[in-house]
Amino acid sequence: MTLAEAILLTITTAATPLLLAAIGELVVERSGVLNLGVEGMIVMGAVVAFAAAQLTGSAYLGALFGMAAGCLFSLLFAFLTLTLVANQVATGLALTILGLGLSGMIGESFVGQRGVQLEEIAIPVLSSIPLIGNLLFNQDLIFYISIFSVFGVSWFLFKTRLGLQLRAIGDSHGSAHALGISVIKTRYLAVMFGGACAGLAGAQLSLVYTPQWVENMSAGRGWIALALVVFASWRPLRVLAGAYLFGAVTIGQLHAQALGFGIPSQFLSALPYLATIVVLVIISRNRRLTLMNTPASLGQSFVPDR
Amino acid sequence: MxxxxxxxxxxxxxxxxxxxxxxxxxxxxxxxxxxxxxxxxxxxxxxxxxxxxxxxxxxxxxxxxxxxxxxxxxxxxxxxxxxxxxxxxxxxxxxxxxxxxxxxxxxxxxxxxxxxxxxxxxxxxxxxRFYEGRYIQGKIAGMMSEAGVAGYIGSFPIPEVVQGINSFLLGAQSVNPDFAIKVVWVNSWFDAGKEADAAKALIDQGVDIITQHTDSTGPMQVASERGIKAFGQASDMIEAGPKTQLTAIVDTWGAYYIKRTQALMDGTWTTQSTWDGIVDGILQMAPYTNMPDDVKQAAMDTEAKIVSGELKPFTGPITKQDGTEWLKAGEVADDGTLLGLNFYIKGVDDQLPQ
The missing domain is CATH 3.40.50.2300 (Response regulator)
Structure with a gap:
C-alpha cells in the first residue's frame, strides 16, 4: 500500500460519519425542520450499536440497532416539536445534551471493552482495479451505504413526487398544507430518516472508526455535520464534496505534522473549520442563490389553522 | 410533658x-x-x-x-x-x-x-513524575524498534507533555543514539477518533512504535490492527491491545490521598508542593508484556535504578534540538526548569508549537 493510498483510505473513514449524519440532516432541513440534536443522536447510535454488537457478537446487528436507536431518539424530538409544537432550536439542543448524558450511562459497563469490527466487503472484479479498487470497492458496508445515500437522496429530492412534496413543505408549509399534503406526517418521516442516518454514523464510529465505546466519542462531529449542510447549501452532492474536503484537511494536517512541517499544530487543527468559514463566505456572497436554496420555513413550527 | x-x-x-x-x-x-x-x-x-x-x-x-x-x-x-x-x-x-x-x-x-x-x-x-515512566518506555522502544523512529501522539504542548517527549527520547537514545521521534499534536485530551487518525498517519509514515499523551485507547487499537507495539497511558490499557501493549504508565493516586487524609486527621497537614515519583508509589508501570526477556530485564533494571535514585532521566550531557547545550555531563536538571520545560532535545522531528 502506498502512502497516498493509505492517506486516502484514512480520509474515507474520517469522512463517512460526517457524510451520513449530514445527508440525514439535509433531508430533515429540506422538510423545514431544524434538528440541532445530531450530536446526541450520533452518540446514542454509537453506544447502542456497540452494546448490541458486544451482546450479540454481530457487528451488523450492532449497526442495525444503532440506526434504530438514532431513529427512536429522533422520534422524541419529532414528538416534542411537531406534535407538541415546542421550539425546535431549544429541543434540538436538549436532545444533544440528553444524548451525551444518557449514552454515558448506558455505556458505563462497556468502557474499555474490545469491540467487534465491521469487516470489509470486497466487491468482486471492481476491487482489483489498480489504485481506486482497494479504496472504493474494498470497504465496509456503512461506507457503501453512505455513498449510496447521497445519490439516493439526490434522486428522491429532485426526481420523485414525494421529494417535491417534501421540498414544498420546507419552503412553505402553509401552502403545502393548503394543497392537501400532510405536513406533520412528512416531517415525522424526514426527522426519523435523519435520526437513522445519524444513528448509523454513530455505529460507524464505534464499529469501524475506533471499535470501542468511550464517553462523548462523537467529539463534535454532529456540529460539523450541521455546518456541512449549510456549507453545501442543502444540496446532496455538495455534502459529499464537503464531507470529503473536511476529512481530507483533518487527515492531511496530521500527516503534515508527522512529516515535521514547521506549521503550528493549533493552526492546523483549526484548518478544517477555517475552510468551512471561507466556503460559507464565498457561498453567501451570492444572496439570491442562497435564498433560492434555503428552505424558507426552516425552523418554523407548523400549526394547521384549519 | x-x-x-x-x-x-x-x-x-x-x-x-x-x-x-x-x-x-x-x-x-x-x-x-x-x-x-x-x-x-x-x-x-x-x-x-x-x-x-x-x-x-x-x-x-x-x-x-x-x-x-x-x-x-x-x-x-x-x-x-x-x-x-x-x-x-x-x-x-x-x-x-x-x-x-x-x-x-x-x-x-x-x-x-x-x-x-x-x-x-x-x-x-x-x-x-510521569516522565520517569516515559524514560523506561523509551528504553524499551529503543530496544524494540527496528525503524529507530517512534510516533508520539501529544495533547497540548504544555511542560508536562514536553517533559514526557524528551524523557522518552532520552531513554531510547540511551540504547540507540540515532533514535528519533515524530510528534503529532491532536489538541485534545480525549478524542478517540482523532487520536486513532494520528496513529494511522504516524504508522503510514514509517514509525513502528506508538506512544501517546492523550487519554483514549484509540491509538492502542490502531497499533494492534496494524500489528505494531504501543504503550498505554494513565491506566493499564492491556484490554485494548492484549498483544500490543508493552507496558503502560498507571497513575496510582490512592497512596497519596490516604497519606494526606491521615495527616489532616492527625492535625499535621501543612501546605507543601509535592512532586512524587515511582519510588513514592504515585505512578506504577503496568506489567512488561509482549517483549523478549532481555528487553524486559532491561526495563526492570531501569525501573529499579530510578526507584533507587541512581538514575535521573534528565542528566547531562543533553543537547537541545537547536544544537546548543542544555546540561553538561553529569548535571541534573532542577525541578524549576522541568516544570517550565518548553523546548525539545535533539532528535525530535517536530517543531514545538509556542
Whole structure:
C-alpha cells in the first residue's frame, strides 16, 4: 500500500460519519425542520450499536440497532416539536445534551471493552482495479451505504413526487398544507430518516472508526455535520464534496505534522473549520442563490389553522 | 410533658447524627472528566475508592464529575467548601485558579490541587513524575524498534507533555543514539477518533512504535490492527491491545490521598508542593508484556535504578534540538526548569508549537 493510498483510505473513514449524519440532516432541513440534536443522536447510535454488537457478537446487528436507536431518539424530538409544537432550536439542543448524558450511562459497563469490527466487503472484479479498487470497492458496508445515500437522496429530492412534496413543505408549509399534503406526517418521516442516518454514523464510529465505546466519542462531529449542510447549501452532492474536503484537511494536517512541517499544530487543527468559514463566505456572497436554496420555513413550527 | 420528651429525644437523635457526621472526615474530589473515562479521571476515582476502603467509616467521600475548567469549577469548589468538606482535591490543571480563589474565602478548609504549581497557606499542589515512566518506555522502544523512529501522539504542548517527549527520547537514545521521534499534536485530551487518525498517519509514515499523551485507547487499537507495539497511558490499557501493549504508565493516586487524609486527621497537614515519583508509589508501570526477556530485564533494571535514585532521566550531557547545550555531563536538571520545560532535545522531528 502506498502512502497516498493509505492517506486516502484514512480520509474515507474520517469522512463517512460526517457524510451520513449530514445527508440525514439535509433531508430533515429540506422538510423545514431544524434538528440541532445530531450530536446526541450520533452518540446514542454509537453506544447502542456497540452494546448490541458486544451482546450479540454481530457487528451488523450492532449497526442495525444503532440506526434504530438514532431513529427512536429522533422520534422524541419529532414528538416534542411537531406534535407538541415546542421550539425546535431549544429541543434540538436538549436532545444533544440528553444524548451525551444518557449514552454515558448506558455505556458505563462497556468502557474499555474490545469491540467487534465491521469487516470489509470486497466487491468482486471492481476491487482489483489498480489504485481506486482497494479504496472504493474494498470497504465496509456503512461506507457503501453512505455513498449510496447521497445519490439516493439526490434522486428522491429532485426526481420523485414525494421529494417535491417534501421540498414544498420546507419552503412553505402553509401552502403545502393548503394543497392537501400532510405536513406533520412528512416531517415525522424526514426527522426519523435523519435520526437513522445519524444513528448509523454513530455505529460507524464505534464499529469501524475506533471499535470501542468511550464517553462523548462523537467529539463534535454532529456540529460539523450541521455546518456541512449549510456549507453545501442543502444540496446532496455538495455534502459529499464537503464531507470529503473536511476529512481530507483533518487527515492531511496530521500527516503534515508527522512529516515535521514547521506549521503550528493549533493552526492546523483549526484548518478544517477555517475552510468551512471561507466556503460559507464565498457561498453567501451570492444572496439570491442562497435564498433560492434555503428552505424558507426552516425552523418554523407548523400549526394547521384549519 | 410528652411534647418536651419528644423534643428532647429528637434533639438527642439529631445530636447523635451530627456527632457521627463530625467523626467522619469529609473528603471531596472534583473531576474534569467522567469517572469511567478509562484514563485520567478513572485513575483519580480509583484513588478515592482506595481512600474509602482504607479508612472505612472514618471518612466520607464526595465527588463531582465532568466539571469544566472555568467559572463552573469555582462554583463547584465553593459548594464543596460550604457543604462541610474538610479536604478538597481538585484534579485538573485548569482548576488551579478557581481553587486558589475559593481557598481564600475558606481559610479553615484544606485544598489540594493536582499538576499545578501555586500553593497557599491552605492550598497544596501535588504532581507525579510521569516522565520517569516515559524514560523506561523509551528504553524499551529503543530496544524494540527496528525503524529507530517512534510516533508520539501529544495533547497540548504544555511542560508536562514536553517533559514526557524528551524523557522518552532520552531513554531510547540511551540504547540507540540515532533514535528519533515524530510528534503529532491532536489538541485534545480525549478524542478517540482523532487520536486513532494520528496513529494511522504516524504508522503510514514509517514509525513502528506508538506512544501517546492523550487519554483514549484509540491509538492502542490502531497499533494492534496494524500489528505494531504501543504503550498505554494513565491506566493499564492491556484490554485494548492484549498483544500490543508493552507496558503502560498507571497513575496510582490512592497512596497519596490516604497519606494526606491521615495527616489532616492527625492535625499535621501543612501546605507543601509535592512532586512524587515511582519510588513514592504515585505512578506504577503496568506489567512488561509482549517483549523478549532481555528487553524486559532491561526495563526492570531501569525501573529499579530510578526507584533507587541512581538514575535521573534528565542528566547531562543533553543537547537541545537547536544544537546548543542544555546540561553538561553529569548535571541534573532542577525541578524549576522541568516544570517550565518548553523546548525539545535533539532528535525530535517536530517543531514545538509556542
Amino acid at each position: 410528652k411534647k418536651l420528651i419528644l423534643a428532647l429525644s429528637t434533639a438527642a437523635i439529631l445530636s447523635v447524627a451530627s456527632g457521627a457526621a463530625q467523626a467522619a472526615t469529609k473528603v471531596c474530589f472534583l473531576y474534569v472528566g467522567s469517572k469511567t473515562d478509562g484514563g485520567w479521571t478513572q485513575a483519580h476515582d480509583i484513588g478515592r475508592q482506595e481512600l474509602e476502603n482504607h479508612f472505612g467509616d472514618k471518612v466520607e467521600t464526595v465527588f463531582l464529575e465532568n466539571v469544566p475548567e472555568g467559572p463552573d469549577a469555582e462554583r463547584a469548589i465553593e459548594r464543596f467548601a460550604r457543604s462541610g468538606c474538610e479536604l478538597i482535591f481538585t484534579t485538573s490543571f485548569g482548576f488551579m485558579e478557581p481553587t486558589l480563589k475559593v481557598a481564600k474565602k475558606f481559610p479553615d478548609v484544606k485544598f489540594e490541587h493536582a499538576t499545578g504549581y501555586k500553593t497557599e497557606e491552605n492550598v497544596t499542589s501535588y504532581n507525579s
